[in-house]
Amino acid sequence: MNTINGRCFRSGERNSSPIKSGWLRQLAFVAILLIGAACATESAKKTGDMDKKVNQLMSQMTLEEKLGQLNLPGAGDITTGQASNSDIAGKIKAGSVGGLFNIKTAEKIRDVQRIAIEESRLKIPLIFGMDVIHGYKTVFPIPLALSCTWNMDAIETVARISAVEASADGICWTFSPMVDISRDPRWGRVAEGGGEDPYLGAQIARAMVKGYQGDDLSASTTIMACVKHFALYGAAEAGRDYNTTDMSHIRMYNEYFLPYHAAIEAGVGSVMTSFNEVDGIPASASKWLMTDVLRDQWGFDGFVVTDYTAINEMIDHGLGDLKTVSALSLKAGVDMDMVGEGFLTTLASSLDDHSVTINEIDAACRRILEAKYKLGLFDDPYRYCDLSRPAKDIFTPEHRKLAREIATESFVLLKNDNQLLPLQKGGTIALIGPLADNRLNMPGTWSVAADFDQSVSVLDGIRNVAGDQVNIVYAKGANVLPDSIAESRVAIFGKPTYWDTRSNEAMIREAVAAAQKSDVVVAALGEAAEMSGECSSRSDINLPENQQALLKALLKTGKPVVLVLFTGRPLALSWENENVPAILNVWFGGTEAGNAIADVLFGDVNPSGKLSATFPQNLGQVPIYYNHKNTGRPLPEGAWFQKFRSNYLDVSNDPLYPFGFGLSYTSFNYGELKLSSAELKGDQKLLVSIPVTNTGKVDGKEVVQLYIRDLVGTVTRPVKELKAFQKISLKAGETQTVEFEITPEDLKFYNSELNYDWETGEFDVMVGGNSRDVQTSRINWEK
Numbered sequence: 001m002n003t004i005n006g007r008c009f010r011s012g013e014r015n016s017s018p019i020k021s022g023w024l025r026q027l028a029f030v031a032i033l034l035i036g037a038a039c040a041t042e043s044a045k046k047t048g049d050m051d052k053k054v055n056q057l058m059s060q061m062t063l064e065e066k067l068g069q070l071n072l073p074g075a076g077d078i079t080t081g082q083a084s085n086s087d088i089a090g091k092i093k094a095g096s097v098g099g100l101f102n103i104k105t106a107e108k109i110r111d112v113q114r115i116a117i118e119e120s121r122l123k124i125p126l127i128f129g130m131d132v133i134h135g136y137k138t139v140f141p142i143p144l145a146l147s148c149t150w151n152m153d154a155i156e157t158v159a160r161i162s163a164v165e166a167s168a169d170g171i172c173w174t175f176s177p178m179v180d181i182s183r184d185p186r187w188g189r190v191a192e193g194g195g196e197d198p199y200l201g202a203q204i205a206r207a208m209v210k211g212y213q214g215d216d217l218s219a220s221t222t223i224m225a226c227v228k229h230f231a232l233y234g235a236a237e238a239g240r241d242y243n244t245t246d247m248s249h250i251r252m253y254n255e256y257f258l259p260y261h262a263a264i265e266a267g268v269g270s271v272m273t274s275f276n277e278v279d280g281i282p283a284s285a286s287k288w289l290m291t292d293v294l295r296d297q298w299g300f301d302g303f304v305v306t307d308y309t310a311i312n313e314m315i316d317h318g319l320g321d322l323k324t325v326s327a328l329s330l331k332a333g334v335d336m337d338m339v340g341e342g343f344l345t346t347l348a349s350s351l352d353d354h355s356v357t358i359n360e361i362d363a364a365c366r367r368i369l370e371a372k373y374k375l376g377l378f379d380d381p382y383r384y385c386d387l388s389r390p391a392k393d394i395f396t397p398e399h400r401k402l403a404r405e406i407a408t409e410s411f412v413l414l415k416n417d418n419q420l421l422p423l424q425k426g427g428t429i430a431l432i433g434p435l436a437d438n439r440l441n442m443p444g445t446w447s448v449a450a451d452f453d454q455s456v457s458v459l460d461g462i463r464n465v466a467g468d469q470v471n472i473v474y475a476k477g478a479n480v481l482p483d484s485i486a487e488s489r490v491a492i493f494g495k496p497t498y499w500d501t502r503s504n505e506a507m508i509r510e511a512v513a514a515a516q517k518s519d520v521v522v523a524a525l526g527e528a529a530e531m532s533g534e535c536s537s538r539s540d541i542n543l544p545e546n547q548q549a550l551l552k553a554l555l556k557t558g559k560p561v562v563l564v565l566f567t568g569r570p571l572a573l574s575w576e577n578e579n580v581p582a583i584l585n586v587w588f589g590g591t592e593a594g595n596a597i598a599d600v601l602f603g604d605v606n607p608s609g610k611l612s613a614t615f616p617q618n619l620g621q622v623p624i625y626y627n628h629k630n631t632g633r634p635l636p637e638g639a640w641f642q643k644f645r646s647n648y649l650d651v652s653n654d655p656l657y658p659f660g661f662g663l664s665y666t667s668f669n670y671g672e673l674k675l676s677s678a679e680l681k682g683d684q685k686l687l688v689s690i691p692v693t694n695t696g697k698v699d700g701k702e703v704v705q706l707y708i709r710d711l712v713g714t715v716t717r718p719v720k721e722l723k724a725f726q727k728i729s730l731k732a733g734e735t736q737t738v739e740f741e742i743t744p745e746d747l748k749f750y751n752s753e754l755n756y757d758w759e760t761g762e763f764d765v766m767v768g769g770n771s772r773d774v775q776t777s778r779i780n781w782e783k
Contacts, residue, residue, distance in 0.1 A: 050370060050373045050374070053369075053373055053378060054366055054369045054370055054373065057122060057124065057369060058362065058365065058366065058369070060122060061095075061122065061365070062095075063348055063351070063358075063361070064094075064095065064096065064348070065095040065096075065121070065122060065124075066361055066362065066365040067096075067343055067344050067347055067348065067361065067365075068091075068094070068095045068096040068097055068098060068344065069098040069124070069364075069365045069368045069369065070098060070335060070336050070337055070343040070344070070347075070361075070364050070365065070368065071091075071096060071097055071098050071336075071337060071341060071343060071344040072097075072098060072099050072100070072101060072129070072305060072336050072337060072338045072339065073088060073091070073097060073100065073339060073341065074100070074101060074102055074339055075088055075100040075101065075102060075103035075112070088100065088112075089112075089115055092112070092115045092116050092119070092120060092126070093115060093119045093120055094120070095120050095121055095122060095124070096344060097116075097126060098126065098127065098336060098368050099126050099127035099128060099129060099173070099336070099368075100112065100126055100128055100129075101128065101129035101130055101131075101173075101175075101338075102129075102130055102131070102448070103128065103130075103170075104130060104169050104170060104171065104449060105169055105170060105390075106168065106169055106170040106384070106385045106386065106387055106389065106390060107170075107385075107387060108170070109128050109169075109170030109171075109384070109385055110170065110382055110385035110387070112126065112128075113125060113126055113128075113381050113382060113385065116381070117381050124369070124372070125372055125377040125378065125381035127172060127173050127224075127368075127371065127372055127375065127377065128170055128171055128172055128173065128384070129171065129172075129173035129174065129175060129226075130166060130171045130173075130174060130175070130448065130449065131174070131175050131176070131446055131448050132162050132163075132166045132171065132174035132175075132176055132223070132449065133174075133175075133176050133178070133192060133446040133447070133448075134146065134158065134162075134444070134446065134447070134590065135158065135161070135162050135165075135403070135443075135447065135450070135590060135591070136161075136162050136165035136166045136169065136171075136394065136449045137165055137169075137394045137395040137449055137450065137451060138161060138165060138394075138395050138396075138399040138400055138403050138590075138591055139403070139443040139444070139447045139450045139455070139590035139591040140158045140161075140162075140403050140406055140407070140590045140591075141406065141407050141410040141444070141587055141588065141589045141590050141593075142191050142192070142444040142445060142446075142532075142568055142587055142588045142590075143177070143178065143191070143192050143193055143194060144190060144191050144192070144193060144194070144195060144568065144569070144587060144612065144613065145407075145410035145411075145444075145587035145588065145589065145609075146158060146194075146204075146406070146410055147193075147194035147195045147200065147201075147204055147612035148195075148410050148411075148412055148587070148609040148610055148611060148612050148662070149406065149409040149410050149608075149609060149727075150200070150609075150610050150612075150703045150725060150727050151406075151409060151727055152203055152204070152206075152207040153207075154406045154409060155204055155207040155208060155211070156207040156208070156210050156211040157211065157402060157406070158208075158211065158406060159176075159177075159207065159208045159209075159210070159211025159212045159225075160211040160212075160214070161399050161402065162174070162176075162211070162212065163211065163212045163213075163214070163221060163222050163223045164221050164393050165393060165394045165395070165399070166223055166449070167220060167221050167222065167223050167384050167389075168221075168384075168386070168389035168390050168392075168393035168394050169390055169394060169449075170384050170385050171223060171384065172223050172224060172375050172377070172384045173223055173224045173226065173269075173270070173375075174212060174223050174224070174225060174226060175226045175228060175272060176208065176212070176225060176226065176228075177204070177205055177208035177209065177212075177225065177227060177228075177263065178192040178193050178227075178228050178229065179193060179194060179201055179202075179204070179205045179227055179228070179259035179260060179262075179263060180192075180193050180228075180229055180232070180233045180234030180235075180256075180259075180274075181193070181195075181196060181197075181198055181201055181234050181235070181255065181256045181259065182195075182196065182234030182235070182613075183196045183234075183235075183613075183614075183622075183623040183624070183625040184234075184235075184236070184238075184239040184622055184623050185239070185541050185569040185570040185571070185613070185616070185622060186238065186239025186240070186537050186538055186539060186541060186569075186619075186622065187234060187236055187239040187240075187241065187537055187569075188241060188445075188531075188532045188533050188534060188535065188536030188537050188538070188568070188569070189233070189234070189241065189532075189533060189534055189536075190234070190532070190568070190569045190570075190613065191444065191445055191446075191532035191533055191568030191569060191588075192445070192446060192533065192534075193234060194259065194612060195611075195612030195613040195659075196612065196613045196614060196625045196626070196627075196659060197612065197625075197626075197627065197659065197722050198254075198255055198256065198257075198258035198259060199258065199721065199722045199723060200612055200722060200725075201258065201259035201262075202258045202259045202261070202262035203262070204259070205227065205259040205260070205262040205263040205266065206262050206263070206265070206266040208225065208263075209225045209227070209263050209266040209267065209268045210266060212224070212225040213225055213267065213268070213269065217269065217374045217375055217376075218374065218375060218376030218379070218383075219376075220376075220383045220384060220386065221393075224269035224270060224371065224374070224375060225263070225268045225269060225270070226268070226269070226270040226271065226272050226305065227259075227260055227263035227264070227268045227270075227271050227272070228271070228272035228273075228274070228307070229272055229273065229274035229275070229283075229307060230260055230271050230272065230273055230274055230283065230289060230290075230294065230304075231252070231256065231257065231260060231274055231278060231283060231289055231293075232245045232247065232252065232256055232274065232276060232278055232283075233245070233274035233275065233276055233283075234256075235247060235256065235276075236276060239537050239538075239622070240537045241534060241535050241536075241537050242275045242276065242535075243276065244276060244277055245276040245277065245278060246277075246279075246280075249754060250715065250750055250751075250752060250754065253750040253754060253756075254749055254750050255627075257293075261298055264294070264298045264299070264300045265298075268302065269302045269303075269371055269374065270302050270303050270304070270305055270371065271294060271300065271302065271303075271304050271305070272304075272305050272306070272307055273289075273290070273304065273305070273306045273307055273310055273334060274307065274310075275307055275310055275313065277317065281319075282310070282313070282314045282317045282319065283310075284306050284307075284310045284311055284314060284325075284329045284332065284334055285314055285319060285325065285328040285329050285332050286332055287331065287332040287333060289332075290304055290332045290333030290334060291332065291333035294333065295333065302367065302371065303335040303336060303364075303367035303368055303370075303371050304333060304334050304335050304336070304367075305334075305335065305336040305337075305338055306329065306334055306336065306337055306338045306340070307338060308338050308339050309338065309339050309340045310338070310340070311325055311326055311329045311334075311337055311340045311342045311343070312325070312340040312342060314328070314329070322340075322342045322345070322346055323342075323346040323349060323350060323355075324355075325342065326340075326342035326343055326346045326347060326350065327346070327347070327350040327355040327356050329342070329343075330343065330347060330350075330356050330360055330361070330364060331356060331360060334364070335363075335364035335365075335367045335368060336364070336368060347361060395451070395454070400591060400592055403590050403591050403592045404592035404595050404596050404599070405596075405605075407589035407590055407592055407593060407596035407597075408596045408599050408600050408605040408607070409605075409608055409609060409701075410587060410589065410609050411584055411585065411586045411587070411589070411596070411597070411600050411607050411609050412584075412585040412607065412609035412610065412611055412661075412662040413583075413584055413585075413607040413609070413662060413663040413664065413665075414565075414573075414577070414583040414584070414585050414615075414657055414661075414662075414663065415577060415580065415581070415582055415583040415663070416581075416582050416583075416663055416665075417581040417582065418581065419665070420520075420560050420562060420581050420582040421562060421582050421584065421600075421601065421603070421665065422600070422601060422602055422603025422665060423520060423522075423562070423601050423602055423603070424602075425465075425466045425467075425469045425470055425602055426469055426470060427470065427471070427518075427519035427520070428470070428471040428472075428473060428517060428518045428519050429462065429470055429471070429472050429473070429518055429519070429520055429521075429522055430473045430474075430475070430511075430514040430515045430517065430518035430520070430521045430522070430559070431458065431459055431462065431472050431473070431474045431475075431522050431524065432474070432475050432476075432477040432511045432514060432515065432521060432522070432523050432524070432550070432554065433476070433477055433478065433523050433524035433525045433547070433550070433564075434476055434477070434478055434479055434480045434497065434498075434524075434525070434528075434547070435458070435480070435524040435525065435526060435528070435564075435566045436457070436458050436459055436474060436476070436522075436524035437457050437458070437459040437474060437476075438457060438497065438498065439452065439453070439455040439456060439457040439460065439594070440452040440453075440455065440494065440495045440496060441495050441497070441528050441529040441566075441588070442455040442456065442457060442529075442588060442589060442590065442591070442593035442594060443455055443495075443529065443588065443590050443591060443593075444529045444532075444533075444568060444587070444588025444589075444590065445529055445530055445532055445533030445534075445536070445568060445588070446533055446534075447529075447590075448493075450591065452494055452495065454591060455590075455591050455592075455593065455594070456591065456592055456593060456594035456595050457593075457594045458522075458524050458564065458593075458594045458597055458598070459472065459474060459594070460594050460595075461593070461594025461595040461596070461597050461598035461599075462522075462594075462598045462601070464594070464595055464598065465595065465598035465599060465601075465602055465604065466598065466602060473514040473517050473518055474514070475507070475510045475511040475513075475514040476500055476507055476510075476511070477507050477508060477510070477511035477523075477550045477554075478504065478507055478508070478511075478525075478544075478546045478547050478549070478550040479497065479499055479500055479504075479507075479546060480497045480527075480528045480531075480544065480547075481544050481546070482504065482544060482545055482546035484499050487499055487528075490527075490528045490529075490530040490531045490536070491528065491530070492530050493530060495528065495529045495530055497528050504546050504549065504550075507550070508549065508550050508553045511550060511553065511554065512553050512554065512556075512557060515554050515557045515559050516557055516559070518559060519559070520559060520560050520561075520562065521554050521557070521559050521560065521561045521562065522562045522564055522601065523550070523551060523554055523561055523562065523563050523564065524564045524566065525543060525547045525550070525551065525563060525564070525565065525566070526543065526547075526565045526566035526567045526571070527566055527567045527568055527569075527571075528566075529568070529588055531568065532567070532568025532569050533568065536568075538569075539619075540619065541569065541570070541571050541572050541616075541619055541622075542571065542572050542573075542619075543571065543573070543576065548575070548576075551563070551576070551580065552579075555579060555580065560581055560582075561580055561581060561582070562580075562581075562582040562583075562584065562601070563576060563580045563582065563583045563584070564584050564586055564597060564601070565583060565584065565585045565586065566586060566587070566588060567585065567587060568587065568588060569613075570611075570613050570614060570615040570616065571615065572615075572616055572617065572618050572619055572656070573615065573656060574617045574618060574656055577656055577657075584597075584600065584601070584607065585609075586600075603665060603698070606664055606665045606666065606698055606699065606700045606701070607662070607663070607664060607665065608662070608664060608700065608701035608702070608703070608727070609662050610660050610661060610662035610703045610705075610769075610770065611657055611658070611659055611660060611661050611662060611770075612659070613625075613659065614626060614655045614657070614658060614659050615655055615656045615657035616655055616656060617651050617652070617654070617655065617656045618651060620648070620650075620651065621648075621651065621653075621655070624655055625659065626655075626658060626659035626660070626719075626720065626771040626772075627659075627718040627719065627720060627721050627722070628718060628719060629716050629717075629718060629719070630716070630719050631646045633645050633646050634646060635647045635653055640652035640653065640654075658770050658771045658772040659770065659771040660703070660705050660722075660768075660769070660770035660771045660772075661770040661771075661772070662703075662770070664696075664700045664701075664702070665696070665698050665700065666694055666695070666696025666697065666698045666699070666700040666732065667694075667695045667696045668692055668693065668694060668695065668696075668700070668702045668730070668769060669692070669693045669695045670690055670691075670692055670767070670768060670769070670775060671690060671691035671692070671693065671735075672690070672691070672775075673688070673689075673690045673765075673767055673775040673776075673777055674688070674689045674690065675687070675688055675765065675777050675779060676688075677779070678777070678778070678779050678780065679779070679780050679782075680779060680780070680781045680782070681781070681782045681783075682744075682782070682783060683743070683744060685741055685742065685743050686741070686742040686743075686765070686779065686781075687739060687740070687741055687742075688706060688739065688740040688741075688742060688765055688767065689737055689738065689739040689740075690704070690737070690738055690767050690775070691735050691736070691737045691738075692704060692728065692730065692735065692736055692737075692738055693730070693733075693734070693735040694730035694731060694732055694733060694734050694735075695733075696732060697732050698732055699729070699730065699731045699732055700729075700730060701727060701728065701729050701730070702727070702728055702730065702769060703725055703726070703727045703728075703769065704725060704726045704727075704728060704738045704767065704768075704769070705722060705724075705725045705767065705768060705769065705770065705771065705774075706722070706723050706724040706725065706740050706742075706765070706766070706767050707720040707721060707722055707723065707765075707766040707767075707768075707771065707774060708720065708721055708723045708742070708746065708747070708763055708764065708765055708766070709721070709763065709764040709766070710747065710749070710759070710761065710763055711761060711762040711763060711764060711778075712759075712761045712762060713749070713751075713759055713761070714751055714752065714759060715749075715751055715752050717749065720764075720766060720771065720774075722771070723742065723746045724740045724742070724746070726738055726740075738767075740767075742765070744758050744781070745758075747759075747763065747781065758781075758783075759783075760781065760782050760783045761780070761781070762778055762779070762780050762781075763778070763779050763780075763781060764776050764777070764778050765777050765778070765779060
């Protein structure tokens, strides 16, 4: 069971008695004090040792060597044993490189690290980074899919296994987690984040940082996390990547900053800047973001790295030449320049003309050296280069087993008329679609270290799970996109889509013939893996027209059709929802996608995923999200259309699938919502409880969600906000009473003066299985 801000009791279970003996409480208190004092002493010693080491090094460093620590070039591929002859070797020897990224294998990294340790003057080790986003060799579901598990233990496990595998291959730093809130599914990088909600996003941020960094960052199986993209990258205008972001500070603090802040509170070691501008200034030059907010308000003590060439890109933003924008970035609080080499090549000149100070350069250099110290690289530069580890720690059967289990938990059952799913393990299945037999697309976007050939396709998964009990008739039926040029744009990064030169009509005829021989049709349709991700914005979020034509033809056969939907974003599926009897959204499930999909299709696993992002009825509703404001002319709930109210002429305000939505093969009944009090004062605690019963015939999991609405405030407040949730497991017929504890801390928000506090008044407390279908009770809480 996964529990956030709450407890859960099975029916008939009684609370254990509290400790009543005063001397026991005193003893426990003394023990806590002693432990705390010991921890503080040890922490102070570590900090003192680190300061001594860093001070010693910096006293010996030339200006050029200090600037070298701020330089993060891309390594490219390096042939094992030939590192000394590579283009980067000369810079490393000269002390002009602080770290490298996108080089992998322990053997190659050991070769490169040896150059820094044995052939550079001060023997400062390099830090090695990589985009380990949702797994390393063992690939887990894309981050948007992981967020739909609502299972923080599972998400932490993903990060933990990713760290184990990456560190076994020489990597000690990952550019993850991405925690950008996004309410615009046109934006391709929605696939890399945790959806639209700041509270859920914050829980995910904490779980990811904990999984990557563990309790000891210097351990050989942990890696440093890098929260990104600071800030507001997910709010790009028109959903077009790298585009302008413009919003009020009150919205930043209340709706977008929380996941970043949560990562900082969790101890994340590094922060990556975003490409977009904030308040008219590109993030990499924003002192307000990188110093005032990040360090002064939030107390961040790690280092800040830019995204790929973000400093250089400020030239096109219109802030000046490379020398100017590099100085602006350093002064803003950026410590490391990814790829652009503006710091390396211009800061010495800027120092000469007093555009920057030596103190600013020293501060950035110190933060990089401190990160290396925290990673244990000064004690053992080769701690991540144990050549015996890859064989035993990477792509293991246990890791693949967990990847399969977690993938099943990420799938969201969107529709299931007449209990079409689960399928029987018998008869004939027509498996149709461009994604039915494409193992290379299963890992999804940003799976840079994956061995795609080891991934499991839907076809292979059905064969593995159903064996010879099921006869499979396969047909491709359609290309991913109707246009070969458009499809070539997404058949990249080792993930071909295998363009079929036959006409659409010929492929559909073949698919219909296959369907007519079957008992049921499984249509594997949707996006290719690289239709979402970086620079994969879409102006049309419908199913591609050629795939929809195929789906219509399959439905005309009269055979029951199950749509297995691949996507990296919310799609507009109004026609599909109206016409297709069963829809299972499988996102991109990673290495074990095909096996996991088959596990759910045949009912070996009951789906339990819940949406972390709203699905619109059509693109015109975008941006659409559950925690919106009310307006002064709100449309009554369930109504449409009323003149002079906030609504559309041609579509209701309702989403197609609301935030938190997801079906199951069983059914859950919510009993009476109970509150410990309707009148509260000061620091009292509100206990909220509700019995939940599995009223179906199979075991299942349900995510019980608690929302609060602040009805009157000094600033306008959302119609509801997620404040707590629990994921519970219920056997058929079982009841559990789910209990949440709410305190004034859960009522706080940033007011117009950006003060974080709560206000006296009435609040609606809502509990249910999604953001739409809730029970509501009202309370009054006085200060």
